[in-house]
Amino acid sequence: xxxxxxxxxRKWRQGDVFQPFGMKGRKKIxxxxxxxxxxxxxxxxxxxxxxxxxxxxxxxxxxxxxxxxTETTKSLLKISTQLPCGFP
Numbered sequence: 001x002x003x004x005x006x007x008x009x010r011k012w013r014q015g016d017v018f019q020p021f022g023m024k025g026r027k028k029i030x031x032x033x034x035x036x037x038x039x040x041x042x043x044x045x046x047x048x049x050x051x052x053x054x055x056x057x058x059x060x061x062x063x064x065x066x067x068x069x070t071e072t073t074k075s076l077l078k079i080s081t082q083l084p085c086g087f088p
Contacts, residue, residue, distance in 0.1 A: 009059075011046065017056075020064075022065065046061075
């Protein structure tokens with residue numbers, strides 16, 4: 001119920017910010033990836049889901065704190081991906 005259409009899948013870009021799950025403040029995705037010690041090849045192939053110019057999640061890593069499941073959550077959006085062979 002918090003997500004509006006359309007939902008866009010895209011690679012992250014310099015300057016992208018979001019609020020990682022469990023954090024109070026916003027963080028640049030570039031800093032998030034550095035903090036998690038993500039290698040350069042993985043950084044270059046990191047994808048995000050975006051809705052209404054808000055990053056919903058970094059695929060395979062974390063969601064935006066505002067879109068977490070709570071006691072009042074009534075519906076979920078489940079997204080499944082198939083990664084190409086050899087992708088870590």
